[in-house]
Amino acid sequence: MSSIPRYRIAIVGFGSAGASAGIMLAARGHEVHLFERAPQNEPVGAGFLLQPSGMKVLRDMGILDELLPETAQVEKLFCRNTRDQVMLDLHYNDLAQSLFGAGTHRGTFLTLLEKHAITSGVHLHWGHPIASFTQSPQKVALTEENGTTHKDFDLLLIGDGARSELRKQTSIPIKCKQYPWGALWFIGQRTEGFANDTLWQAVESTNLLNGFLPTGTRDDLLSLFWSIRMDRVDKWFSSDLNQWKEQVCYMAPQAEDYLKQIHDHHDLKVASYYDVVMPYWHDGRTVILGDAAHALSPQLGQGVNLALLDAATLVESIEQHPLNEALPAYSRTRKAHLAFYQRATRWTTPFFQSDMKALGLIRDLAFPLANSIPYVRNQMVATMAGLKTGIFSMMSTESPSLPVRKNQYLLDDSASAS
Template sequence: MRKAIVIGAGIGGMTAANALQRTGWQVKVYEQAPEIGPVGAGVGIAPNAVKALDRLGLGEGLREHGRRQDALEIRTRSGRRLTRLPGTDIEDRYDAPFYALHRAELHHVLARRLNPDTLHTGHRATTITTDADTATVTFQTTAGTVSETADLVVAADGVNSHLRATLFPDYPGPTYAGYTVWRGLVPNSRSVPAILTETWGKGARFGIATLGGGQTYWFACENMTEHAKPEHGLDMLAQRFQHWHEPIPELIAATPEDTLLRHDVYYLHARLPSFVRGRVALLGDAAHAVTPDIGQGACLAIEDAVVLASAVDDSGVDEGLRVYDAARRPRTERMARFSGRLANLLQTSNRATIAIRDTISLAVPASLLTRAAGAAFAWTPRDHVGASQQT
């Protein structure tokens, strides 16, 4: 039986494990964290990723745990609506709805379909070597150093991928997007419509998504110099967003402190020479991290997993990896670079640019915006992997 090692138990790594097991691979997933615990963050699953999960037989779990979004909206800090994309329009055009759910719920959907002995925590990948037909990963564990060899290694270890740096030592690494993001979760919020909302201000934004089980997920973006260490706390955020429209101040006030997370935003602006080196494939953020501005980070990783598994199943490992690289690199690198440009526009502090940004958003018809989303949403997994890439 063909053997695969997946490094990283995030959304991309777990989806890859499902996709490979589905086509007959023996898979082990190695995660450096000592345990997989819930994090206070939500995730949006756009139509392209819904179709990919359906391809893997995971769509039922998504629908069970996810909340279908009735619309996507953009507002100003006063609450004035600039844009509304009805969920029915998105579903009619792209053959799937838009969902939001707690990241831990999606992880559960992915984990429960794996063989019981698949996931191994407490394994930090330190080195990797690859030859003609295998790759070997060395791990540091509490018990010491161990090595594993497989026919295929999937490096899904995130935007700061250690394995990417090992395989491509001349690559410059992630680019700072210019802002930081706080994320919070209100476990028992008042009933609100399932409308994914983003509110634009001056050098700041606030997003809201209704999840299942009465939960509301929110995120707050703030321009920040790289490596700054801002105050981390709800009191600071409450002051910063006190004059923004409801329910923003209400949500911050109702958020348990222990759900609050903060991360500086990085993405991969520089192009990699390949997503493949020998028998190793980069996947998800390790290959093409995007900023959150296009809502496609998890979605593109899910796409990667479907294409990779299909490619190596249809064409064999070596040719399949070439197919995977050719299918995924142009689409994802283009979206990564676009996400960086969009971040600069949406996070602008320039009043004239803000006025232009908001005026254009208000003037563009929803039907045109729905069509414009096709660069991401229109992707559909094909029976033939060579046809998988769409723009």
């Protein structure tokens, strides 16, 4: 019989962090109860780019092969300014042939995680908003907004997202600020002019930025992101939609057909960004994961990937240490990787989304130069791939569980079918 203790664990939040941690913990025999305020899992949400770092976790969980056929295989990030200067032209395979990104949606991803949560035995409690928790040295208890309590947990995982209310109830110091800039997003059919393997972006100064991310092979979808100052969102909703479309076409002339799918301002959704900093992420029998612990702007496209790595690291710490040592070990292990991405994101974001026009000029001079130096470009690819752990360090690209290319899967499939 295994000598590893089995715990009764509560998780708050069915996002990438909470759901993936729940699946891994239940698969290891722990009794996992996941509380989510949404009444059910809705197949909705913005497109995002899964990076090799996050795919590694999904492969170890045995989920990646099922997800990849639903995703768009993204080979590169291309970004230019409106004077046609190339800012970034980053190819995953410059770093290693096996690497690529996978464009997908929150809905597709969480539907798959829900399926695996059920089969691995996670007790899913939809429509249960948690208002507070209390902990003693022995146990944790949760209270719902309607006053219902859930007691006798050995451990609480807080994964309730960037605007977490629960993290404020720990003793961990927190800095949380909302970025002045956010984004409008839309998901439509991919149209001619947008390659299905490229995250394509255009910038002008620091106040105009748009991006187009392929986000699904089966339906051939493409997600649009349009940078906007949060205090201008209301005005945008009452502005002339055709004028906005003209602005998008000025940035991305190939978008004309794609934009025909947008009929009303409300076809677009608004996303706000937060910057959350905590010196560590554990407090007694409680640990904080994902955006609740370290939200950042999606400039480097890392949030889901960081959440998956949080979950995998926590599960490993629980396997390797007694509980009182596992949570500090978790914070120690995640420190370098998270610190790198938080700093890199904070440093990069104002060059693309801010009111500091001078940074746009510096970017237009410095980024093409950086992109032309092979060493620097490789470091930028490693950063995009989610693999950096410090300025001069990164995870190995040789890991056996880094993804192989999707066409490799297709070859394998056809080989086994014949």
